[in-house]
Amino acid sequence: MDPQERRKNLIERNEELERLGMGCSGCSGTCCTYEANSMMVTPIEAVELVDYLKTNGLFNDELKNRLQETVAKYRLDQGLGNGKRSYLRRTYTCPFFNHKELGCPLPREVKPFGCIAFNSHNVELKAGEHCYSEKEILEKREMLAPDEAALNEELKQQHALYWDKVPMPVALLDFFNVKK
Numbered sequence: 001m002d003p004q005e006r007r008k009n010l011i012e013r014n015e016e017l018e019r020l021g022m023g024c025s026g027c028s029g030t031c032c033t034y035e036a037n038s039m040m041v042t043p044i045e046a047v048e049l050v051d052y053l054k055t056n057g058l059f060n061d062e063l064k065n066r067l068q069e070t071v072a073k074y075r076l077d078q079g080l081g082n083g084k085r086s087y088l089r090r091t092y093t094c095p096f097f098n099h100k101e102l103g104c105p106l107p108r109e110v111k112p113f114g115c116i117a118f119n120s121h122n123v124e125l126k127a128g129e130h131c132y133s134e135k136e137i138l139e140k141r142e143m144l145a146p147d148e149a150a151l152n153e154e155l156k157q158q159h160a161l162y163w164d165k166v167p168m169p170v171a172l173l174d175f176f177n178v179k180k
């Protein structure tokens with residue numbers, strides 16, 4: 001399954017909301033900042049994002065520095081335990097956020113699942129007041145990809161990852177340190 005196919009139902013829901021006038025244009029991107037963002041990723045999401053960044057020449061020292069600054073500033077590497085899903089979530093401003101309207105430079109096809117499922121539900125108000133994560137579409141996506149648990153385990157072995165799900169900056173930094 002390619003990254004786009006894996007996110008198909010989430011992207012379709014994004015597009016539906018945009019057709020209904022409930023897209024994110026006009027918003028400063030509150031959901032990507034420490035005010036609301038606590039995005040965590042699985043090994044599959046991390047690998048797909050790293051592949052995209054490498055293909056586009058973005059997996060470089062500048063990104064590594066931004067990731068390290070984010071982890072340090074928001075203490076994202078503390079209290080992770082064994083990387084299971086019981087981790088107490090911490091909020092942080094995403095290292096990819098551009099700090100302007102529609103501030104995410106990543107294509108939907110490689111964004112973390114949670115980012116694509118966090119949607120606006122109001123035509124006029126655009127500052128996060130009517131935005132929330134659509135759990136139903138996240139659950140449906142999981143149902144459509146029953147092999148993902150096995151693939152996550154495979155990727156953990158392959159890349160020597162100890163975690164099931166960690167904050168995105170912590171996950172990406174592991175790929176700078178792992179020898180391939």
Ligand code: SF4
Binds near residue numbers: 039095098104106
């Ligand atoms: S990946 Fe993009 S949409 Fe997700 S939190 Fe970061 S900037 Fe926002």
Ligand code: SF4
Binds near residue numbers: 024
């Ligand atoms: S989901 Fe909400 S807070 Fe996030 S960019 Fe869209 S309108 Fe803004």
